Amino acid sequence: xxxxxxxxxxxxxxxxxxxxxxxxxxxxxxxxxxxxxxxxxxxxxxxxxxxxxxxxxxxxxxxxxxxxxxxxxxxxxxxxxxxxxxxxxxxxxxxxxxxxxxxxxxxxxxxxxxxxxxxxxxxxxxxxxxxxxxxxxxxxxxxxxxxxxxxxxxxxxxxxxxxxxxxxxxxxxxxxxxxxxxxxxxxxxxxxxxxxxxxxxxxxxxxxxxxxxxxxxxxxxxxxxxxxxxxxxxxxxxxxxxxxxxxxxxxxxxxxxxxxxxxxxxxxxxxxxxxxxxxxxxxxxxxxxxxxxxxxxxxxxxxxxxxxxxxxxxxxxxxxxxxxxxxxxxxxxxxxxx
Amino acid sequence: xxxxxxxxxxxxxxxxxxxxxxxxxxxxxxxxxxxxxxxxxxxxxxxxxxxxxxxxxxxxxxxxxxxxxxxxxxxxxxxxxxxxxxxxxxxxxxxxxxxxxxxxxxxxxxxxxxxxxxxxxxxxxxxxxxxxxxxxxxxxxxxxxxxxxxxxxxxxxxxxxxxxxxxxxxxxxxxxxxxxxxxxxxxxxxxxxxxxxxxxxxxxxxxxxxxxxxxxxxxxxxxxxxxxxxxxxxxxxxxxxxxxxxxxxxxxxxxxxxxxxxxxxxxxxxxxxxxxxxxxxxxxxxxxxxxxxxxxxxxxxxxxxxxxxxxxxxxxxxxxxxxxxxxxxxxxxxxxxxxxxxxxxxxxxxxxxxxxxxxxxxxxxxxxxxxxxxxxxxxxxxxxxxxxxxxxxxxxxxxxxxxxxxxxxxxxxxxxxxxxxxxxxxxxxxxxxxxxxxxxxxxxxxxxxxxxxxxxxxxxxxxxxxxxxxxxxxxxxxxxxxxxxxxxxxxxxxxxxxxxxxxxxxxxxxxxxxxxxxxxxxxxxxxxxxxxxxxxxxxxxxxxxxxxxxxxxxxxxxxxxx
Numbered sequence: 091x092x093x094x095x096x097x098x099x100x101x102x103x104x105x106x107x108x109x110x111x112x113x114x115x116x117x118x119x120x121x122x123x124x125x126x127x128x129x130x131x132x133x134x135x136x137x138x139x140x141x142x143x144x145x146x147x148x149x150x151x152x153x154x155x156x157x158x159x160x161x162x163x164x165x166x167x168x169x170x171x172x173x174x175x176x177x178x179x180x181x182x183x184x185x186x187x188x189x190x191x192x193x194x195x196x197x198x199x200x201x202x203x204x205x206x207x208x209x210x211x212x213x214x215x216x217x218x219x220x221x222x223x224x225x226x227x228x229x230x231x232x233x234x235x236x237x238x239x240x241x242x243x244x245x246x247x248x249x250x251x252x253x254x255x256x257x258x259x260x261x262x263x264x265x266x267x268x269x270x271x272x273x274x275x276x277x278x279x280x281x282x283x284x285x286x287x288x289x290x291x292x293x294x295x296x297x298x299x300x301x302x303x304x305x306x307x308x309x310x311x312x313x314x315x316x317x318x319x320x321x322x323x324x325x326x327x328x329x330x331x332x333x334x335x336x337x338x339x340x341x342x343x344x345x346x347x348x349x350x351x352x353x354x355x356x357x358x359x360x361x362x363x364x365x366x367x368x369x370x371x372x373x374x375x376x377x378x379x380x381x382x383x384x385x386x387x388x389x390x391x392x393x394x395x396x397x398x399x400x401x402x403x404x405x406x407x408x409x410x411x412x413x414x415x416x417x418x419x420x421x422x423x424x425x426x427x428x
Numbered sequence: 429x430x431x432x433x434x435x436x437x438x439x440x441x442x443x444x445x446x447x448x449x450x451x452x453x454x455x456x457x458x459x460x461x462x463x464x465x466x467x468x469x470x471x472x473x474x475x476x477x478x479x480x481x482x483x484x485x486x487x488x489x490x491x492x493x494x495x496x497x498x499x500x501x502x503x504x505x506x507x508x509x510x511x512x513x514x515x516x517x518x519x520x521x522x523x524x525x526x527x528x529x530x531x532x533x534x535x536x537x538x539x540x541x542x543x544x545x546x547x548x549x550x551x552x553x554x555x556x557x558x559x560x561x562x563x564x565x566x567x568x569x570x571x572x573x574x575x576x577x578x579x580x581x582x583x584x585x586x587x588x589x590x591x592x593x594x595x596x597x598x599x600x601x602x603x604x605x606x607x608x609x610x611x612x613x614x615x616x617x618x619x620x621x622x623x624x625x626x627x628x629x630x631x632x633x634x635x636x637x638x639x640x641x642x643x644x645x646x647x648x649x650x651x652x653x654x655x656x657x658x659x660x661x662x663x664x665x666x667x668x669x670x671x672x673x674x675x676x677x678x679x680x681x682x683x684x685x686x687x688x689x690x691x692x693x694x695x696x697x698x699x700x701x702x703x704x705x706x707x708x709x710x711x712x713x714x715x716x717x718x719x720x721x722x723x724x725x726x727x728x729x730x731x732x733x734x735x736x737x738x739x740x741x742x743x744x745x746x747x748x749x750x751x752x753x754x755x756x757x758x759x760x761x762x763x764x765x766x767x768x769x770x771x772x773x774x775x776x777x778x779x780x781x782x783x784x785x786x787x788x789x790x791x792x793x794x795x796x797x798x799x800x801x802x803x804x805x806x807x808x809x810x811x812x813x814x815x816x817x818x819x820x821x822x823x824x825x826x827x828x829x830x831x832x833x834x835x836x837x838x839x840x841x842x843x844x845x846x847x848x849x850x851x852x853x854x855x856x857x858x859x860x861x862x863x864x865x866x867x868x869x870x871x872x873x874x875x876x877x878x879x880x881x882x883x884x885x886x887x888x889x890x891x892x893x894x895x896x897x898x899x900x901x902x903x904x905x906x907x908x909x910x911x912x913x914x915x916x917x918x919x920x921x922x923x924x925x926x927x928x929x930x931x932x933x934x935x936x937x938x939x940x941x942x943x944x945x946x947x948x949x950x951x952x953x954x955x956x957x958x959x960x961x962x963x964x965x966x967x968x969x970x971x972x973x974x975x976x977x978x979x980x981x982x983x984x985x986x987x988x989x990x
Contacts, residue, residue: 265492268503272510273557275564284557327485334488351554371481378478381471390465395458397444399465 119175120220123183127217130190131210137197138206145240153365154305155240161312162236170224179220182227186216186234207241232312239308243301253279255300259333266337271344283344303328306369310376323383324376328368331375335368504569511562511579515555520582521610525648527586528617532624533650559583574600574608581614594618601637609644612637616651634658642675649679656685665693676702680709684726691733703730714743721747725765732769737776741769760800767800771809778816786816790824797827807837811844832861839868843875855882876901877914884918891922909939916948925956943972 135142145151190212197205215234219227246252256279263281267274273284307328311321343354385406391399448455560583566576581596600611616637623629638655641647652675659668669689676682683706690699707730713723724747731740744766748759774792781787797806810828813820820828831837832845846861862879865872880897883890898915905911912935919928932949936942946969953962 261496262488262492265496266488268495269491272507272565273561275561275568282561284554284561330485330489334485337488348554351552371484374478374481375485377474378482381474381478384469384471386462386465387469390469392458392461392465395447395454395461397447397455398459398462400444402462402466 120180123217123220126187127213130187130194130213133194134190134197134206134209134213137194138203138209141203141206141240141244145244148301150301151240151243153302154243157302157305157309158236158239158312161309162233164309165233165312166218166222169218169222169229171222173223173225175220175223179223179227183216183220186212186219190216204241204244207237207239207244211235211237236308236312239304243304255329259336262333263337263340266341267344270341271348273348274344283340284348300329300332302365303332303368303372306372307376310373323379324372327375327379328372331368331371335364335371339364500569504566504573507562507565507569508575511559511566511576514558514562517575517579517582520559520579520586524582524585524614525617527588528621530617532617532621556583556587572605574605574611578608578610581611585614590618601640603640607640607643609641609647613641613644613647613651616641616654617648620654631658631662635662642671645678647675647679649675649681652679652682653685656689660689660692665689669693676705680705681726683709684730687730687733700734703734706730714747715750721759721762725761728765728769732772737769737773741766741773744769763800764803767796767803768805770796770799771803771805774809786818788813788816788818790818790821794821794823797823801827801830802836804831804836804838804841807831807841808844811837811841811848814844814848832864835864837864839865839872839875842868843872846875846878850878850882855886858882859886871904873901873905873908873911877911881914881917884921888921891918894918895922907938909935909942909945912938913942913945913948916945920952925952928952929956943969943976946972 146155190209193205193209193212197203197209211234213234214237215230218225218230218233222230260276260279260281264274264276267281267283271283275282304325307325310324339360343356346352347354383406385403386399447458559579563576563580563583566573567580570576577596577600581593581600584590584593584596594615597611597614600608601615616634619629619634619637623634635655635658638651638658642652642655652672656668656672659665659671669686672682672686672689676686683702687699687702687706690696690702707727710723710726710730713719714727724743727743728740731737731743744762747762748766770792774789774796777792778786778788793806793809796803796809800806807828810820810824813824828837828841828845831841837845842861842864846858846865849855849858849861859879859882862875862882865875866879869875876897880894880901883897884894895915895918898911898918901911902908902915912931916928916931916935919925919931929949929952932945932952935945936949939945946965950962950965950969953959953965
């Protein structure tokens, strides 16, 4: 037997003859899924009311949520809905619903409303796994993870991770400032300049946009990337973008301030401008990496030696490669015939 | 024939991997094909479009990396150079001195420094902030950097944060790291300023700072002068001279102070040399754009010390002439010094004739009055004309009157005037002038004595004041026979003969040659019916009178022989 060839592009064309097997979400059975989802979701929101109230009290957290929501909608819209409703999907959804119920109970019993986000995520993942039949369990889970983000940020803040991030940002800042101006001095978590702008970073409780940029990065992951590597790079880059944008703005203001002998304040308008610039840069960088890291289409793969192309495509996240493909010999025979 | 191929098929995957061993060239070709495929399948327009964002991030990362991982010594050098470029340490010192003000040196009678003549450039607050931050950066890398500590201290001092400045500089001055004399100089000036403001300053601390500061080659020479004076005050004159001499090697201005010391210890030859050197230094500064009043005064002082009074007066007159031709500014210090020199010229002009009479060129004294009518020594010299039996001119009398009325005459002048009025029997004026003396010199014993006697003789009601004056004088000079004699007189006026006898006896015991007191005591003994005592005393008086008469006779014979 000759080499079997994986042909994803052809496989993706979704043979018409298989359409008889396809079930749509609208014609699905198990209407209790929606009822259960809504009940559990209401319970989760009710238990975590304090947490959500607190979460939406900050501008950047609202922006982060909006970005996540748009990303989620786009991701759901781009999903393949047609597929086979298997028992394992029902079982998996049941498991997630149970977990969500346990988390809601714990949240209520332990008086930890921040767990509400995790419960919401689990409910969404359960619903997606039953209704979005053309996608895998991982896909459902990744959509559900969107709701984990507020809770995760809350937990990270409680663990002091943002102070740690702030410390790193201050080091980067002092390094950047050092390159342009000698006149800065770091005292603890404070960077003092000759003249110019505010002298301190703060990651929480202010309009500082790191969370917003995280949200935008997640939006990019959900909307454009359905694979792991560019997504991780984008979210990691969002922190660097934040530092770079803020640092550059600092440098410009300090230089101007020092040259003109005028004190420049860090204003809301400036912060807003920087946020928009940062958002643009995050999307741009995401596009840059996606351009570099997108899969190699089938027509460019040497069928005799597909190993590297396969590995690359596996890393970059090619769509399913599990359907049948024509054999090499037949192509060869056709060539000979002609 | 169609064969369904499943990529999950482990067999197929295994075969593909095994190609690495049995067909490595093919695999390499596959790798190149994959690369080519990768290259052709990219959307390069999208890539180029978004590249600037990536380049920006890489730029930020590299800048951060290079600056963070640059070597400490390179950074240290960069910060130090940058800091010095912004504002040199010498400029900082000059600004610091300017801010602090150096009037306190005048209080110690020390001339201004050459350093004062450096015009401090206008320094913005931003520059100060720069220097502060850069110094802190240097200290962040090398916490024991003395120069950075010093500059930081100076900046604090300039911006008025005296506590912070003192914390920095006292630490440095204590020699905790190593000796750093500039910090000692700063501390010494600060302590001197406080001392002048009336705050108690430990003498030893000040001395120690001055000693360490004097080791600095750029030290303000006035600090060395003060150090020497303090050593002199604590009885170490030779050490003071040695310190000044050492300082004078690098700071020739100190020769003036050295000359003062030589004058004090009476070392004529060395005085001449030091005064000549000092004169050279200050003479060079005259008629230059940086000339200061103190330079002329220094030249005049050097000449005065070597008795070249005419030349001293000449340099000051020239200075006054230059000033009057330039912008109208008063120079009271020069006027005063010139009038003092002219006074000395006048004093030198006083001669005694063969008959024992005095002769003086009164016009010289009038010149003194013309130069500086407010010189308090004028009244003294005019008053001194009376005992010398020289008739003062109308102008001099007018000057004297003015000084007395405005209360600027000095104590010896008032004292002389009082003595004169007393001699002419004008008790009221005599008392008034003695009171002036006591205002200026509250512990002047002869005045207290005279005033007490005159007051007691004038009226019984003044006896208490007289007694208190004499007791105060006796507390200052307990064995003074004259005071004891006067106290006896006052007790007699107060009708306390026993106390009077006691004091007279004490006076005679302290000074047995007091014939007058013995006669007074004899009188009181008789009045009190103490005849035996009076008899014994009268014999003694007779003996002394005889001896005195014999002595006078021999003296007269000797003078006749001559």
